[in-house]
Amino acid sequence: xxxxxxxxxxxxxxxxxxxxxxxxxxxxxxxxxxxxxxxxxxxxxxxxxxxxxxxxxxxxxxxxxxxxxxxxxxxxxxxxxxxxxxxxxxxxxxxxxxxxxxxxxxxxxxxxxxxxxxxxxxxxxxxxxxxxxxxxxxxxxxxxxxxxxxxxxxxxxxxxxxxxxxxxxxxxxxxxxxxxxxxxxxxxxxxxxxxxxxxxxxxxxxxxxxxxxxxxxxxxxxxxxxxxxxxxxxxxxxxxxxxxxxxxxxxxxxxxxxxxxxxxxxxxxxxxxxx
Amino acid sequence: xxxxxxxxxxxxxxxxxxxxxxxxxxxxxxxxxxxxxxxxxxxxxxxxxxxxxxxxxxxxxxxxxxxxxxxxxxxxxxxxxxxxxxxxxxxxxxxxxxxxxxxxxxxxxxxxxxxxxxxxxxxxxxxxxxxxxxxxxxxxxxxxxxxxxxxxxxxxxxxxxxxxxxxxxxxxxxxxxxxxxxxxxxxxxxxxxxxxxxxxxxxxxxxxxxxxxxxxxxxxxxxxxxxxxxxxxxxxxxxxxxxxxxxxxxxxxxxxxxxxxxxxxxxxxxxxxxx
Numbered sequence: 375x376x377x378x379x380x381x382x383x384x385x386x387x388x389x390x391x392x393x394x395x396x397x398x399x400x401x402x403x404x405x406x407x408x409x410x411x412x413x414x415x416x417x418x419x420x421x422x423x424x425x426x427x428x429x430x431x432x433x434x435x436x437x438x439x440x441x442x443x444x445x446x447x448x449x450x451x452x453x454x455x456x457x458x459x460x461x462x463x464x465x466x467x468x469x470x471x472x473x474x475x476x477x478x479x480x481x482x483x484x485x486x487x488x489x490x491x492x493x494x495x496x497x498x499x500x501x502x503x504x505x506x507x508x509x510x511x512x513x514x515x516x517x518x519x520x521x522x523x524x525x526x527x528x529x530x531x532x533x534x535x536x537x538x539x540x541x542x543x544x545x546x547x548x549x550x551x552x553x554x555x556x557x558x559x560x561x562x563x564x565x566x567x568x569x570x571x572x573x574x575x576x577x578x579x580x581x582x583x584x585x586x587x588x589x590x591x592x593x594x595x596x597x598x599x600x601x602x603x604x605x606x607x608x609x610x611x612x613x614x615x616x617x618x619x620x621x622x623x624x625x626x627x628x629x630x631x632x633x634x635x636x637x638x639x640x641x642x643x644x645x646x647x648x649x
Numbered sequence: 650x651x652x653x654x655x656x657x658x659x660x661x662x663x664x665x666x667x668x669x670x671x672x673x674x675x676x677x678x679x680x681x682x683x684x685x686x687x688x689x690x691x692x693x694x695x696x697x698x699x700x701x702x703x704x705x706x707x708x709x710x711x712x713x714x715x716x717x718x719x720x721x722x723x724x725x726x727x728x729x730x731x732x733x734x735x736x737x738x739x740x741x742x743x744x745x746x747x748x749x750x751x752x753x754x755x756x757x758x759x760x761x762x763x764x765x766x767x768x769x770x771x772x773x774x775x776x777x778x779x780x781x782x783x784x785x786x787x788x789x790x791x792x793x794x795x796x797x798x799x800x801x802x803x804x805x806x807x808x809x810x811x812x813x814x815x816x817x818x819x820x821x822x823x824x825x826x827x828x829x830x831x832x833x834x835x836x837x838x839x840x841x842x843x844x845x846x847x848x849x850x851x852x853x854x855x856x857x858x859x860x861x862x863x864x865x866x867x868x869x870x871x872x873x874x875x876x877x878x879x880x881x882x883x884x885x886x887x888x889x890x891x892x893x894x895x896x897x898x899x900x901x902x903x904x905x906x907x908x909x910x911x912x913x914x915x916x917x918x919x920x921x922x923x924x
Binding site for chain 1: 651652653654655656657665667671672674675676678679680681683684685686687688689693694696697700701704705842843846847848849850851852886887888889891894895898899900901902903904905906907908911912914915
């Protein structure tokens, strides 16, 4: 939002929970936006933004401009179908904060099917959350149509919405498509970030880790057959949430710029391996 | 390199100066590469890599595989011409570490002209360095064909090559096209990163800041006419070098999730402005 406002020459205010990842804070400040850190969770930030929107008449991407923002996210679904050669995937795994993206992926699939751009097909859309903020997945697993709000506590801060605005519709979409929801712990999120990076060369932020880890769990549970094709929605770059994995991926091994020191390092590794 | 190796299932070693930016280190470790931090500058790292390549017969992107790596960078020039509607730009500003990219941009322009994909035209290619590591720009400004090696000292660590392998050819290319070189200080790099972010919504790493700041300097000096079109090669994402700007772009302003606190903040800003 800050980048697009800068590019369009608009003045921008960015409202964030004050404990947001350093990378995301800097990534708003750099564009010249006025960044307001709110001492509270996303839910409290959203409530305050709604109040400001009403009082000041300002346009908030996530409040009074939300319909445009939400419709815009359909483009992710359009691109998935286009890149698969104009078909909807059998399985799609989407991370859920407000739950909006999951419902818009469904809307995009339905639109292309109605337009005849994509053949009608049976597909499932699955939802992914962090266990530390899992109101939607908890409700889905219990077979409920409504979620119970929670207080978030997870490293996946971009998903830390305890009162998800589109939670009801996300549950409805999963029910309609026969999809499942699941959630994973912070440690599993870190492991999933590494798994994706080491296997695919893609470094995802924590939300992407949630999607990968939940997909793995759904495959293990037989909800996604291991031989079925599936699309995992990786929604952010890992450079934005480096704090989450820093210290969990090892460290560089330091040597002097000397061939002898490097040979000693390799020799000790080989000795270690042959043991 | 680490990401591509992971994606291809190859084992990877990454050799870096041990003082490299945290973001770049993590961005190699995450893919499962063995990262070796060398206590020395890029020049010492490059020398050690050459020795290891000779002794172990390993493929180094930047040593024995360098011809492929260098030719590959021509794609940046191809994309510039394609995106401009199949023409070479009148002015191109390229940051220089080894100087390789600048020479390959020139090669790409010449190839498309020879193939008839792009009309023959007069153009200049300009080189950008950080003052703290400016062997090529110093030589160019002095009208010399050869550079004098330097010990690097700059926040633009990805450009900190004191003995640039393609420096001679970069000087030759600038001479042939009538281009100029210039360099800027670390403070000017930070200002240029902000300028690009605030005007275009693009957050560049330090090397991109060097390109933008040098372009500004060349325009002020009349080397690039202010009304001429110019392409600036922004070669990396700012999220990789956040340390360079952290603390130089202000901080979020913290308030409680209260409309009253926000109104007080806005009122005090307006009072400030009306003074």
